[in-house]
Amino acid sequence: MALLARILKARLSPAPERALGSLGPRTPGSRRGRGPEDKGVGAAGGAAGRGPGRGTPRSLAAMPGPRTLANLVELFWKDGFSRIHEIQVAANTHGNMEKIFKSHFGPQFVVSVADRDLVAQVLRAEGAAPREPTWGSWQEYRGLTGEGEQWLKMRSVLRQRILRPKDVAIFAGEINQVIADLIKRIYFLKSQAEDGETVTNINDLFFKYSMEGVATILYESRLGCLENSVPQATMDYIEALELMFCTFKTSMYAGAIPRWLRPLIPKPWGFPNGKHCFQTGQIHVDNKLRDIQCQMDRGEREIYANMTEMLLAGVDTTSFTLSWAVYLLARHPEVQQTVYREIVRNLGERHVPTAADVPKVPLVEALLKETLRLFPVLPGNGRVTQEDLVVGGYLIPRGTQLALCHYATSYEDENFPRAKEFRPERWLRPGNLRRVDNFGSIPFGYGARSCIGRRIAELEIHLLVIQLLQRFEIKISPWTKTVHAKTHGLLMPEEPIHVRFVNRK
Numbered sequence: 001m002a003l004l005a006r007i008l009k010a011r012l013s014p015a016p017e018r019a020l021g022s023l024g025p026r027t028p029g030s031r032r033g034r035g036p037e038d039k040g041v042g043a044a045g046g047a048a049g050r051g052p053g054r055g056t057p058r059s060l061a062a063m064p065g066p067r068t069l070a071n072l073v074e075l076f077w078k079d080g081f082s083r084i085h086e087i088q089v090a091a092n093t094h095g096n097m098e099k100i101f102k103s104h105f106g107p108q109f110v111v112s113v114a115d116r117d118l119v120a121q122v123l124r125a126e127g128a129a130p131r132e133p134t135w136g137s138w139q140e141y142r143g144l145t146g147e148g149e150q151w152l153k154m155r156s157v158l159r160q161r162i163l164r165p166k167d168v169a170i171f172a173g174e175i176n177q178v179i180a181d182l183i184k185r186i187y188f189l190k191s192q193a194e195d196g197e198t199v200t201n202i203n204d205l206f207f208k209y210s211m212e213g214v215a216t217i218l219y220e221s222r223l224g225c226l227e228n229s230v231p232q233a234t235m236d237y238i239e240a241l242e243l244m245f246c247t248f249k250t251s252m253y254a255g256a257i258p259r260w261l262r263p264l265i266p267k268p269w270g271f272p273n274g275k276h277c278f279q280t281g282q283i284h285v286d287n288k289l290r291d292i293q294c295q296m297d298r299g300e301r302e303i304y305a306n307m308t309e310m311l312l313a314g315v316d317t318t319s320f321t322l323s324w325a326v327y328l329l330a331r332h333p334e335v336q337q338t339v340y341r342e343i344v345r346n347l348g349e350r351h352v353p354t355a356a357d358v359p360k361v362p363l364v365e366a367l368l369k370e371t372l373r374l375f376p377v378l379p380g381n382g383r384v385t386q387e388d389l390v391v392g393g394y395l396i397p398r399g400t401q402l403a404l405c406h407y408a409t410s411y412e413d414e415n416f417p418r419a420k421e422f423r424p425e426r427w428l429r430p431g432n433l434r435r436v437d438n439f440g441s442i443p444f445g446y447g448a449r450s451c452i453g454r455r456i457a458e459l460e461i462h463l464l465v466i467q468l469l470q471r472f473e474i475k476i477s478p479w480t481k482t483v484h485a486k487t488h489g490l491l492m493p494e495e496p497i498h499v500r501f502v503n504r505k
């Protein structure tokens, strides 16, 4: 049954929601809300953690950080927004004092936390409905799904349906159909290439795969993204999505421009295509509603908004991750060979995998974790403190925007020995693969606000990687040099990646 149908069914007979009373204040490091899996990462609780002393907390005035003017020059003049991830690492390597630092982005004030234990402390102290910063135009879009109680209600329904691997396992059949179409498309593109092997700009291919995959799961309808001739309505939708992602960066700039200056600057921060995407999502949801003849007396708006949000959140994130994974495999043939051997040994050369097969190839799971450690599509998670917190010895007042810099923590040798190296096998230590509280690398976030589509993304990526490697040896094209990452809202390849898909005998 499509995810939408499952959610609607749940809405008609809602499962008991978490008491909203638990939204109340929380002391830092409080153990409330800890799940059974919530272990590991030693001294994260309380106001402890690395940083200045444990006595009376210092005020924000004493916190280090770049000067406002220097920061604006870095961001606007030197295009620092594209290098947010590198700036995180640079700040982090200047010593413990700068594992927590403050910055002004025009009217925005942000405290960045670039230390594994401090990040753990902040996330563990969260309430039931953590708030994210609303910066620039994203706010207009997020307004659709709401915050606080409204968000918590809808999320509690979604959460019960798609947050565990076994919940999403039933979508494997649909995902495999999309994979079959993707593989057909690869053969077609290869046949068009001069050398019969090269596929240019693989992210374009994976964008279409991710979009088709998420739409299939959410709406139980196919968009035709992977067909040779893509339907016009789908083309319009793809265009709207692409434009929408492009506005992310401009909206970040806009958020950093003081309000009084905005009337003087032409408006780049509108979110015109959000509306378009919302409408397209609505058409699909409406179709599905008619299909199952379900009468909804309340909550339709929330469902449209959540479904649209899921589609938006599930396309670029998955496609960039796939592009990075394939790039890393192509750049590291020895790793690719080891993963391939494990697949053949445990699943065979042509067996179409199910969700139950994935744990039989732990190296495929490790490959995804290592890819996301090196290239976390969201290089940081944002939060707004809901009460006063003491972090790293500083008193952070309620309502402060926090940037949790997990790109920086992912590149710390202390957290991951030889952190710059691509070594998927580092995740194979017992208990490491499925641990959710390795705060050094939390590419899907953590806690109540963490990625709701995580299990869908993992299934889409695991099943695809297995089948790609069963069929092809992936080699880097001579046209692709070293590809660097840039932050454009998400951490994405700076140049297009071209690879050769060489048929296996």
Ligand code: HEM
Pocket (backbone or CB within 6 Å): 155, 214, 309, 310, 311, 313, 314, 315, 317, 318, 321, 372, 376, 377, 378, 381, 382, 442, 443, 444, 445, 446, 447, 448, 449, 450, 451, 452, 453, 454, 456, 457
């Ligand atoms: C590799 C792929 C993906 C990555 C790395 C990723 C990562 C993330 C991260 C880091 C967050 C914020 C977490 C936080 O603030 O703690 C997030 C939120 C979210 N993700 Fe994903 N995501 C991926 C795929 C998906 C997919 C496939 C979907 C939908 C099908 C999805 C839906 C969402 C939604 C709806 C939110 C907002 C959650 C909320 O605010 O309640 N994501 N994701």
